[in-house]
Amino acid sequence: MTLQQFMNEAISPWMKEQGPDSDIVMSSRIRLARNFEQIPFPIIAESDDLEKVLTFIHNEYENKSFSTYNDLALVKMRELKPIEKRVLVEKHLISPHLAENDQEAAALISKNEQVSVMVNEEDHIRIQLYFPGFQLEKALEQAFTFDDWLEEKINYAFDENRGYLTSCPTNVGTGMRASVMMHLPALALTQKINRMIPAISQLGLVVRGIYGEGSEAIGNIFQISNQITLGKSEHDIVQDLQSVVNQLINQERKARQLLVEQSETELEDRVFRSYGILQHSRIIESKEAAKCLSDVRLGIDVGYIEDISKSILNELMILSQPGFLQHYAQKSLSPKERDILRASLIRERFKLEN
Numbered sequence: 001m002t003l004q005q006f007m008n009e010a011i012s013p014w015m016k017e018q019g020p021d022s023d024i025v026m027s028s029r030i031r032l033a034r035n036f037e038q039i040p041f042p043i044i045a046e047s048d049d050l051e052k053v054l055t056f057i058h059n060e061y062e063n064k065s066f067s068t069y070n071d072l073a074l075v076k077m078r079e080l081k082p083i084e085k086r087v088l089v090e091k092h093l094i095s096p097h098l099a100e101n102d103q104e105a106a107a108l109i110s111k112n113e114q115v116s117v118m119v120n121e122e123d124h125i126r127i128q129l130y131f132p133g134f135q136l137e138k139a140l141e142q143a144f145t146f147d148d149w150l151e152e153k154i155n156y157a158f159d160e161n162r163g164y165l166t167s168c169p170t171n172v173g174t175g176m177r178a179s180v181m182m183h184l185p186a187l188a189l190t191q192k193i194n195r196m197i198p199a200i201s202q203l204g205l206v207v208r209g210i211y212g213e214g215s216e217a218i219g220n221i222f223q224i225s226n227q228i229t230l231g232k233s234e235h236d237i238v239q240d241l242q243s244v245v246n247q248l249i250n251q252e253r254k255a256r257q258l259l260v261e262q263s264e265t266e267l268e269d270r271v272f273r274s275y276g277i278l279q280h281s282r283i284i285e286s287k288e289a290a291k292c293l294s295d296v297r298l299g300i301d302v303g304y305i306e307d308i309s310k311s312i313l314n315e316l317m318i319l320s321q322p323g324f325l326q327h328y329a330q331k332s333l334s335p336k337e338r339d340i341l342r343a344s345l346i347r348e349r350f351k352l353e354n
Contacts, residue, residue, distance in 0.1 A: 006075070010324060011315035012091060012113035012130075019133015023301045024249050026181040026221070026314070030139040031128040032147050033166045033175040037155040041167045042120050050104035050120045057106060057119050060153065071111040078102050083332075086323030092130070097121055115146070122167045123175075125150070134245065136178055136238045144234075163230065173230030178241050181210065182248060185220040185298045186255035193222070196248070204228045205244055219290030219317070224248070260302055271299030278316075279350050283336070284343040289320045308353050319345055 019025070035041055036056075039049050054076075061074045077085065077098065085099040094107050098121040108117040118126040127146055131139045157165040164175035171177070187193040197207045206227045209217040224245060226237045259267050274295035277284070284292075297313050299305040318324055320342045326333050329341060 006109060010319040011311065014112050014114040014130060014132060015314045016311045017132045019131060019135050021249055022133040024182055024252050025134040026183055028131045028134060028136045028139050029128055029179045030143040031126060031177040032143055033123040033171045034125040035157040035165060036124050037157045042122060042124060043167045047104060053120055053124045054104050054106055072108040075107050075109060077105040083323055083326050087327050090318055090321040090323045094118060095121055136242055140234060140238055170227065171229050174234050174237065176229055176234050176237060177225050178238050179223050179225035180245055182222050182224060183220060183297060184222055184252050185294050186259055187252050188220045190255050192255060200244060203244060205241065218287055219294040256302055268304055271295050271304050275305065278346050281343045283339045285339050286320060289342060293317055312349065312353060316346055316349055
């Protein structure tokens with residue numbers, strides 16, 4: 001797998017699949033944070049220390065130790081252009097924090113882009129696995145498999161009482177973040193989500209935008225994840241998250257049904273107005289594109305639109321991001337140039353479906 005293949009396809013192969021409850025839960029992710037026992041953690045480590053971690057991963061990769069795991073490719077941050085890093089962030093293959101590290105950081109990425117192992121991010125190793133739809137248990141099982149194999153080769157920083165030791169105190173314990181990406185347009189339109197977010201926070205969970213901490217929930221897409229990692233097992237954390245997500249799924253479905261029953265004409269107008277904007281606009285900003293894509297996705301889910309696939313919307317969600325647009329153009333673009341190109345690419349993509 002080459003870097004260019006990761007860059008050229010807007011949609012990750014695993015995102016083309018349909019998972020359980022995929023009308024609301026777009027994806028499930030498990031992330032495990034791990035550190036080498038004898039090497040200072042990245043937040044205080046010297047460059048030579050981090051280079052040891054990268055060298056270890058590089059040597060294991062060269063020796064084909066990772067070949068059993070989905071054809072992983074090693075991508076080093078210092079070999080990437082800024083636009084290439086941005087595209088990988090937009091595809092959720094690396095974090096913004098990893099992209100900022102020019103020297104000793106890297107990522108192992110699987111061919112189907114379902115597995116990504118970040119090296120020298122906030123921790124020495126961050127293993128993340130994605131599954132389409134609501135499949136947290138399956139993602140956890142796969143993450144454990146990879147983690148167990150890696151633990152045979154690395155002495156992890158581990159304390160008998162506290163568990164896995166991490167750079168951030170909130171990750172100490174299991175070192176695990178379980179999260180789901182949810183499309184909640186009806187709860188957003190009825191403003192019920194504003195009341196739910198504080199209640200969710202009180203349960204030890206966090207609600208963020210599509211790109212995690214500090215990001216905005218554009219396109220009515222919300223990331224729900226655990227906050228507590230200490231004092232609970234990985235399975236307990238997943239079960240707690242699943243319980244809340246199931247409640248959100250039920251509430252979103254009820255809200256959608258209510259909108260169809262009580263405001264059908266207004267909802268139908270909103271959906272097809274957004275569909276028309278995506279098909280015909282000549283200039284479109286990223287937030288407007290995200291809002292319109294959300295409306296069309298909702299239109300598909302309630303049966304108003306039947307001639308396009310939701311995987312196209314997943315593709316356009318990435319395709320319309322600033323980094324991918326500039327990679328496509330092979331040059332830096334001003335905001336206006338990006339808005340023009342975004343509109344053009346979206347129009348052309350919809351034409352392929354008609």
